[in-house]
Amino acid sequence: MQSDPSPQAPHALPAAALSTGAVARHLGVSPTTLRSWERRYAIGPARREDGRHRRWTPQDIARLELMCRLTARGVPPGEAARAARGAAPAVRARPPQGGPGGQGALPLGEVRPECRGLARAAVRLDASAVQELLEAALAELGLLTAWEEVIAPTLHAVGRKWASAGERYIEVEHLLSWQVSGVLHRIRPAPAQARTAPVLLACAPGEQHTLPVEALAAALGERGVPVRMFGAALPAEALCDAVRRTGPRAVVLWAQSRATADPALARSVAGIEWGLRGARGHSALLLAGPGWGAGTPDPRAERLFGLRSGLDVIVRLAADGPPATGAAPAGPAACDS
Known part of the structure; x- marks a missing residue:
């Protein structure tokens, strides 16, 4: 049976409206992508603070989740946005059956929100979002914490997923590994200490x-x-x-x-x-x-x-x-x- 390849929210969403950055981490997309969707497809937040800062309600986020699921199935973004705007999806009160994230999700367990967002982007094969999320994690958390709490758990989850699903999801591991390698290589080293053996x-x-x-x-x-x-x-x-x-x-x-x-x-x-x-x-x-x-x-x-x-x-x-x-x-x- 074919499963939905796009992970879904693992926990009930807070009643309070969220910032664009928080929503991006939740969905596994970049903030730039959310702003682009709002500008191109009119799928934006219902309210703004002081007329400028975007605040996304649970209903807004549920529409975005539906759009992500549809685009992961190959629906063009414009059509997915129209369907999401018209469906007015209800907010989930609890995790879907079958474990956090649904059938297509990676087996993450209890992890940081950044880890879940990265996993969602990797499963969608959204290379640009994976890169932006990795760079944001490194900038905000530092290399050691980003590796231990975001990158390594996601890599391990991808490995467990394809190991249990035959040849499926190998493309997810390859894309994620390539992007991780790229961001690690872009970290600039400090000047080497004088007379230090390598x-x-x-x-x-x-x-x-x-x-x-x-x-x-x-x-x-x-x-x-x-x-x-x-x-x-x-x-x-x-x-x-x-x-x-x-x-x-x-x-x-x-x-x-x-x-x-x-x-x-x-x-x-x-x-x-x-x-x-x-x-x-x-x-x-x-x-x-x-x-x-x-x-x-x-x-x-x-x-x-x-x-x-x-x-x-x-x-x-x-x-x-x-x-x-x-x-x-x-x-x-x-x-x-």
Whole structure:
């Protein structure tokens, strides 16, 4: 049976009229889109404060919800607006049956309103709204909170949805992931701290999930920590060569699944020494991602759990400077994964 692809409101709406920004977050559209609909299709708020500020009543919002559902089904916006204006939909008193959001909604649970709005926009494949909502969340909440409370829960919900629905909703995950990657790459890094060794970020060989590492790269950049980002599926030999060539303060190796987590590679990287003979150094190895499990395959490695705590660990390491072994001349460790 075909389900309505547009999520619906999870909770009863407040009796008080809402601002345009609040309504936009509720629906998963941008404030610009709401103003455009009002101007083009006369589907606007019933009242304004002081003649200028838009205030949307529950009845106004119910019409907008109907318009969103119709446009998600392919109805042209003009026709959807006429139908919404003429229908005068009733305001829901409680969530629809079948769980918050209806049959087509993402399984979000208890989350921030910004998260629900982002999910609605992603399911509608509204790329411009997804981008604007992501940028607004980053600007208002900061990267760490936006990632933990808006972006990551939505990504996880999309993953659960398509995993339980066969091949459906994969396009939603791809669109959302692309937009998340784009906004993370646009975060401007702070000037790098002088004489600070870089942090090397890479995904294990065969690992294609890069967004958590991209978020970590952006967060380190905000703090002026220099980063060498290698992204998805870096071959084992290339990773070892990069460690020897750059002498990083730390190496973060991401594995989303146990299939890509390579204990032999972790042991090899942990054993690499670099630098001049008699003054060799080594890099801290930090294993990130659920693929590694709770422990580590090498006592010299450390596990990272979550963006915020992992960021604290790396910032402290960067401030301490690279450790030197002081060992006798040693040959480079083999990369035997």
